[in-house]
Amino acid sequence: MCGITGILKLNDTKVSEKSLGRFTHSLAHRGPDGAGLYINKEGNLGFGHRRLSILDVSDRGKQPMSYDNGRYWIIYNGEIFNFMEIRNDLIKEGYKFHSDSDTEVILASYQRWGKDCLEKFNGMWGFAIWDAKEKKLFLARDRFGIKPIYFLYIPRTIFAFASETVAFKYLEGFRREVNIQNMASVIHDSFSLEGYGKTIFNHIEEILPGHFMEISFGGVPRQVRWWNTLEHLAEVGNSYDSQVNEFRDIFENACLIRMRSDVPIATALSGGVDSSSVYCMLHSLMKNRNNKERIPRDWQRAFAAVFPGTENDEKIYAEKVAEFTGGVIKYNEPNLKNLPQKVIETTIKFDSIYFSPIIAATNIYESMRTAGVKVSLDGHGVDEMLYGYQPLVENAYFLALSQQNQEYASDILNIYEEMLFPGVKDQTVKNLLEKGRKWKIFIPESVNILKRILRFKLTDSWLRESINHFYRSKRDLVLQFSKNIFRVDFLSYQSFHLTTLPTILRNFDRASMQHGVEVRMPFMDWRLVSYVFSLPMQSKIGHGFAKRILRDAMKTLMPESIRQRKLKIGLNAPMVDWFSGPLREFLTDTMSSKEFLESTVWNGYEIKQFTDKKLKDNSLSYSDCIRIWPYINAHIIMLNNSKDYTFHENN
Structure with a gap:
């Protein structure tokens, strides 16, 4: 790297x-x-x-x-x-x-x-x-x-x-x-x-x-x-059990060849199914393996981000993985004393815009590099392929309804419900059921999804700049990637190849390489990707679980409580806690600046008024935070676009 x-x-x-x-x-x-x-x-x-x-x-x-x-x-x-x-x-x-x-x-x-x-x-x-x-x-x-x-x-x-x-x-x-x-x-x-x-x-x-x-x-x-992934779809086993075995074999080899290194390697572990599967598979591989050519002796460590006292903290899950494997885990807690300055520095180096501060990820890799680790094996790519995100599960629900498969739709609805935090569960499920009742049936449903994407127009009362033109310019590219699209679920395919995952890959490349750490991703092995997109949907989501085939492939290889874990948190900053606490003054000062208030891109006064009221009423939500942060992120980038970073030519 x-x-x-x-x-x-x-x-x-x-x-x-x-x-x-x-x-x-x-x-x-x-x-x-x-x-x-x-x-x-x-x-x-x-x-x-x-x-x-x-x-x-x-x-x-x-x-x-x-x-x-x-x-x-x-x-x-x-x-x-x-x-x-x-x-x-x-x-x-x-x-x-x-x-x-x-x-x-x-x-x-x-x-x-x-x-x-x-x-x-x-x-x-x-x-x-x-x-x-x-x-x-x-x-x-x-x-x-x-x-x-x-x-x-x-x-x-x-x-x-x-x-x-x-x-x-x-x-x-x-x-x-x-x-x-x-x-x-x-x-x-x-x-x-x-x-x-x-x-x-x-x-x-x-x-x-x-x-x-x-x-x-x-x-x-x-x-x-x-x-083109669609031109490399694989032959899959006729039975689900054979598919699980084939999936496990590919995943095992994908992990093995990604252990090849002449320097120490580690794993970024959250305690979720994806990263835990990678870490546990490494331990399974190395138990009785004699041929360890180009595999370093130092591979057993994992690094986990923890956010004590917040909903984003997953330490208890990482501890279960550590106990199961006997691995060595370093827990990394952010330093809140200099948090505003670190947020600014990491955002400037990030040089892009995202809905959450990148510092949640950069801290992990900074800790690795300090400990002498240059390579991290991470679990990226699973959510987009195997319905790890709520919008993908929603789409699976609508697809089941369009196929008039009420039993499968009910199964997916239960999966969706168990992915949600308790405080938002009832209303979110109610909204989904209402959408389902109004859903217009198109066969195949992918036609309807594609049409909606191509005529999609965006509005945001905080933005002064129109962005409809850019979305129309995507038409040819979306159609190019949609060749033979009816063989797979379009939204999952789009999420993996065009929208969500490319952005996640950029984020982790920038976050890890800020500190000179290479991220390897076993789930991104092309053989595994082609195999997963060749599977029927029921092998990917069903029987009470998203990521069904991964969970079944990891039976006996990881803690059962983690294998069956359904609540998804993800590696994001605990924004509600930070925005209301250690970043509050930074937010209000930034929004009060002349440059922010008089921006030609956004309505600074309206954003400030909204945020001030939320902070005063102590009613700031996660949805509010991910709406606010991109404007702060963009403001930092624009302020620093013409300024030089410090680097050393003789390094």
């Missing part, structure tokens, strides 16, 4: 080492273990790399790395987890290797198979390869966009790319400006940009998940889709 930057000049100007270095070292937090620059002999192409050394920590693994007598140069952020198997295949064909890194395996694979090498990789990546002979730049992202590549293209002038949007603040000759319409969109809906390759900044976009991009000197970048 690293930070990468690149500059391709499309005119007669040259890349200077100083400007490339400044661009690259802005990402020092992503790669604190070393740095490297490469400028080609013509001077029109520059690569920069900040290294987080994990596989082959020697100088042989340094980047930028060359191959084939200098024809190919690579900078790479990510991991190819099956690199050992690919390396062995290439050795049989006569290839020789000078390092033990996966980076060199990518280069050899690209020479051997060209762009088709992407199909052979099982992992997460954002890399760029320069072909000095063909004068062509090739960039690629993994299937689901776990690792980012942002880019800037100004015709006949420059093509530049980086692992984070913050780097473009330091790109010589470019003035970074906020795109007001995109910012308004993401303030209203945190999940509206990332999966569509958009950012909150003008001219800065993102290569789409499962796509590659090619550009030659003087040319135009061409983005091509190389992966």
Whole structure:
């Protein structure tokens, strides 16, 4: 895992080492273990790399790395987890290797198979390869966009790319400006940009998940889709028991190959089903395993965020996992004394907008890095595939109604009810039942969902900026991803590929890499994803449980109380407690500032009046908080957009 930057000049100007270095070292937090620059002999192409050394920590693994007598140069952020198997295949064909890194395996694979090498990789990546002979730049992202590549293209002038949007603040000759319409969109809906390759900044976009991009000197970048999950659906067992066994086998191997590391690894543990499944599977794998090639001795630790006295605290669940596995867990409690300053700092580094402060996640990875851990195995990706979110369960309920399957609909309704906090349960279930009674039956229901998405218009009384135009621009992309969509539940597919998960992946990439920690995600193994989207809905939600097949696959491997746990909390800041307590003064001061009150993007006076009343009446709710925070988040980003961060070029 690293930070990468690149500059391709499309005119007669040259890349200077100083400007490339400044661009690259802005990402020092992503790669604190070393740095490297490469400028080609013509001077029109520059690569920069900040290294987080994990596989082959020697100088042989340094980047930028060359191959084939200098024809190919690579900078790479990510991991190819099956690199050992690919390396062995290439050795049989006569290839020789000078390092033990996966980076060199990518280069050899690209020479051997060209762009088709992407199909052979099982992992997460954002890399760029320069072909000095063909004068062509090739960039690629993994299937689901776990690792980012942002880019800037100004015709006949420059093509530049980086692992984070913050780097473009330091790109010589470019003035970074906020795109007001995109910012308004993401303030209203945190999940509206990332999966569509958009950012909150003008001219800065993102290569789409499962796509590659090619550009030659003087040319135009061409983005091509190389992966479509719907074209890789799997054959699944006829019986549910066989499906459980197949799921377990894939998940087990996905965990095993993600343990490959030359440095200590750990797990970010919440005590929920997903992260607990990962941690417990690691312990199950290692009990009687003799072959531990490239698996470090130090893998037993877990790190858990705790928020004492709040509804967000999950310590009691993490303790049950620790007792079951005999693992070592460090509990991380936020320091409330300097909370306002930490919230500001982490939000500035986050450089994006979300409905909750990112600090809840950054604290976990800061604790890991302090303890000498560089790699974390986390449980992301399950909620979107296996109905872990309430809106997905609602949709499953409506689908069951549309199929006139009242028994299944009642089962899903019970699942939905048990996911809710007691204080909101009765009214939320009542609202769902009312929607169900008014539901217009469309067969298949996915047609109705797709139509609603394509004509969706947003309004928010706090926003001054219209955002309808941006949503209409999504039409072609939504239709592109909807090919053969009737074979799967569209809303779940959309949540995984386009909306919720791409945003979550960005959040955890930024949160972990603020402290130089790599996050690996066994549930994001492409074999498991293809398998899950091939399953019937009843295997994913039913018999009293969301995530049904995962729970059954983990029988006897994790505490029964955790396996059957239904209440979902998630790793979010306890905003009601913080906004009413240690962040109260920060909120009121921010909303009282001239810049906030007179914003051209939002109605600052109305937001302040609403918040003041809620705080005075002590009636602030979670829904209020997730409506308020994006405006505070956006305000912090806009204030600091033109200000420099502090980084050290000699790190």
